[in-house]
Amino acid sequence: MDFSFFIMQMISGLTVATLLFLVASGLTLIFGVGDIFNFAHGSFYMIGAYLAFQIISVLQVNFWLGLILSGLGAGLIGIVAEMFLLRRIYGRKNEAGFQILLTYCLILIIDDLVKIIFGTEYKTLQRPSGFTGAVQIGDLYIPSYNILIIIIGIVVVVAAWWILNKTRSGKIARAAAVDREMLGAMGINVPLTMTMVFGIATALGGFTGALAAPLRSVTPGAGIEVIIDSLIVVVIGGMGNFWGAWMGAMLIGELTAFGIVFVPKWATLFSYLVMIIVLIFKPEGLFAPGKVRKV
Amino acid sequence: MLPEKSERCNMKTGNLFKEALLWVGLMILFGLVPVLMTSTYQMNLASHILIWILFATAFNMLWGVTGMLSFGQALYYGLGAYFVGLMVKYLGSAWFFPGMVAGIVVSAIVALLLGLLLIRVGGVFFTMLTLAFAQLAWQITFKWYNFTGGDDGVVGIMQPGVFSNPIVYYYVIVLMVIPSVWILKRIADSPFGTILRCVNQNPDRVRFLGRRVKRNQLRIYVISSVFVALAGGLMAGVDNSIHTDMFVWTTSGEVILMTVLGGINQFFGPFFGAIALILIEDIVGAYTEYWSLIIGTIVLIMVLLFPKGLVGEFLVFKHRFLKLKKHGG
């Protein structure tokens, strides 16, 4: 394996890792802050991808605007789902089980609705103009869209860090993760906070789906693959841990990228293997602080 | 007035005769299907119902009873089926029933090893990890084309001798499923079953009874998986074929939907849930391919408005009705 090939694989792994991180961060955000496990998170990713196809390919809207609108659309659907469905089961006995059940029903419903609206055939989305080619570095050609994704990933990480640590909303969100009731006592509208966080998380999922659409074909049933991949990332990194999710995504992304070189057929199983090893030796996640977990 | 001491213990010892009647009655009821059917399709439907009843009931020993929501029991369903299918494919029909035994034994071993790992985490982590492991098994089966037949599955899985007759095989299913459900009911009513319910309600207090929470969780995980593997093994002979879909996540989801439909906290919830869901699928499936939209919506409504399920809500209704009657009369 020569050096340029090595770099190529690394960039490809980094792209996968960034997308993985973006979608997993939404899952981990709503779990960490709201104690909600959104099993349908992958479906919001899928909604984002289909919205992008509809807005950009069919309605011929500008790519960048379309990307934002797809994210917002998924977030809006997320907000509606939270307000009318999830909110009704908060505080119920065995809430966690009902959350999974309710969001599972959402997967079934969204999957079929997508099939009804868009049909079952694969959809493709063109890369935006200016990002169809490759950037030459030395004798390397790196697809410019991949570089874009990696940069967006870095921007989101920095922005998330800034929001969580420096803004009032971020502090509220972090406080909600620790103690929901105390927050209510402080006069903060807890239901509204939960709805907004859910909206942001699903918007992040939808945005990632839209962003990934030019790289992967858009298909119904993509939701479950995405949720399992994100789940693996989140388990490796430690659930509810933003930075853990990032590290987990990097690990899985690179492992898959290089695994595919050596054992193309079985590379997708590597992530499971890593997860099993983590579970045996550090079930709370590789990057989790040494405190007792809530769940 | 309080009953005398000697009477207390006889109050609720259950009625043996009534119980025996229930189980024999069920056997006869399902046993009559081949006699009364107007087409073999009805018997095929009844086979599916019976097998899913066992699958769902065994699953609910984990969820409803012990509070462990597994989204990966399809793993054992698939293992049970594939052991039968592959052994018949490579070794011949005579290996049909030995394959079933092998599938169950291997499932027990896998459940024990995997269970040791899974019980280390709780709540949604348990749920999602069971899902991940079942998906892993699905991927392996899918990709190992040379051995498993991949996406094509295995067809032409014939039972040996007289058992290849669909009616005879149907009676095999009845004679395996109903007693299995009876065994699970005995487990649920036993001291062990009570400890499992206690683990569900208050694990900390269970430790203060001197009992190990995780060990009991592991035990029921293995027991549940064994019965699920039996269901899978039986299914291999129903349509004489197996498919990778038996491992896939929607198969695990199916029993969850059945259980919610019937009632999580009722032993017979999954029983009636399985019947209801399969009949709905059968009827709705005739009109539209989007039956998962219909089922999803139905179960969503159940979760929001009738979380006790069909059996649970019926019992509440019956209780109110009896009370009303008592006060009225």
Next chain:
Amino acid sequence: MEPLLKLESVSKAFGGLQVTNNVNMSVMPGEISAIIGPNGAGKTTLFNQITGNLLPDTGKVLFQGDDLVGQTTQSIVFKGIGRAFQISSLFPDETVLDNIKVAIMSKMDNTKNFWRPMLKFKQATEQAYDILESLGLEKEADRFAFELAHGDQKLLDIGIALALKPKLLLLDEPTAGMSPEERKVTQNLIKKLWKEFDLTLIFIEHDMDMVFDVAQVVRVLQQGTLLAEGSPEEIQNNKEVITAYLGEEL
């Protein structure tokens, strides 16, 4: 006579906070004693270290000469230490009878039995009724535990602990949240249970009337340190205790 429970310089800190500081105490068999102290004095934390929920940083917890430090809650329970909780810890969806019965079955090591119906264990049912009678809960036997009034739930919690036939019973604020009338009843009940079940009993309590009426020995904890130990009279007249804790109440 050998003490049943002996703590030897038990200490525990959470970060910089010393929650238990070099506590030494000896509890004689058959003794009924109280632990008092202001909120945050480390009373419940001390119980947690005895029952294996928390590991002391240093020191020994000797029960009948056997060091419990590092042992699991399960094995400590089987050695004969029972416990009822400040917030009652029950099996809410089981009947009152079964709450007790499952504890009896656990004691008899019957909980691995997966075949014989629960209802057929008549001897356990008898014993469970006996315990319910001692607690005055026999009329509630068939109700679900979650349906019980707060005070009755606290009693049921004690009942579960009693069903395990403990030699040493730890009660964490048995009258917390009760009305004055209920307190009086519970106070007498605890005295009765202590004799009837031949227990060594330690209770944490804020109600001083109860403490000085029931306890033979009173121990005062303050900021994790054992401030004083003695008969009710001695404690009531102890200058240090009066200034530190009892002052305003006496």
